Amino acid sequence: MSLFQVNHVSHFFGQKQVLYNIHFEIEEGSILGIIGPNGSGKTTLLHAMSGLFDVDEGEILFQGEKITSYRKKELARKIAVMSQKGTPPISFTVEEVVAMGRYPWLNFFSSLSSRDLFIVKQTLHQLGLWEKRAQQVATLSGGERQLVSLARAMVQQPEVLILDEPTTYLDIGHQMVVLEHIRRWQREKGITVIMVLHDLNLAAQYCSQLLLIHDGKMESLGKVEEVIRAEEIERVYQTKLIVVNHPKLKVPQILLQA
C-alpha cells in the first residue's frame, strides 16, 4: 500500500477553484518534489496533505486512513511540516525552539527526558547550530532560522517530512547544505520527503519524483527526466529555456534563454 493516496482531490477557496482532480500516490522512502509557477496550488496541496483542512472533493489517505481523521498529536509524531517562512523571529533561544520538536512525544505535564535532550543536542551539532544554541531566534538571519526550523523537524523524528520551499532565504551554499541534510536524513532513516521547490535544477538533483502543477491541475508526474522536458516547462512557465544534461549527475538541468 502506498504511504499517501491523493484521490481525485479538488478544492475551492470561496468561488475560486484552486485544485482540480489531483490524483497520485507516494511510495514510502521517496522524495517527491512539487513544482509549478506561482499561484498554481502547490502550498494548498501541501497543506491538505499535512491534514490542515478537509478537501472539498476527493480524499487524501495517509497509511490507509483519511489524513484529517488522525488526532493532532498522533499526526505530529508521524509528519513534520516545515513551513515556507521557516521559524518566525520569536524571542526563544535556538535550543528552546528546536526542543519544541519533541513535544509530540511528551506525555501530559511531563518535561524533556535525558533522551529528548540528547536528541536535541545531537541535532544541533549535526546542523552546525550548537554554537548558536543560546542565541535568540529573533536575532538570526533568515537562512539560520531555516536551519532551526529543519532541526526542529528532525528532532520530531517523523516518518514524513513536508517542506514548503525550504531553500527560499538561502544562498547557493546554504541551499546545498539544507538539501544535503534532508537527503542524508532521508537515506539514513528511510523517511519520505515531500517538498515544494521553485528551483527546478535543485528539484531535478534531489527528488526521485516530480509533480508539476499548473493552475491547480496536474501537468505531469514521474521521474525527473519525464517531467523536466523543455517544451512542457516552457509552456507552463511561459519562458524560453534549454534543457541540458548535468555533466556529472546526469540529470536534466535548465538554462534560461533571454
Ligand SMILES: Nc1ncnc2c1ncn2[C@@H]1O[C@H](COP(=O)(O)OP(=O)(O)OP(=O)(O)O)[C@@H](O)[C@H]1O
Ligand atoms: N486562504 C485562501 N483564501 C483564498 N485564496 C487562497 C487562499 N490560499 C491560497 N489562495 C489562492 O489559491 C491559489 C493557489 O495558492 P497557493 O499558495 O497554493 O499557490 P502556490 O503554487 O503555492 O504559489 P507560490 O508559488 O506563489 O507560493 C492562489 O491563487 C491563491 O491566491
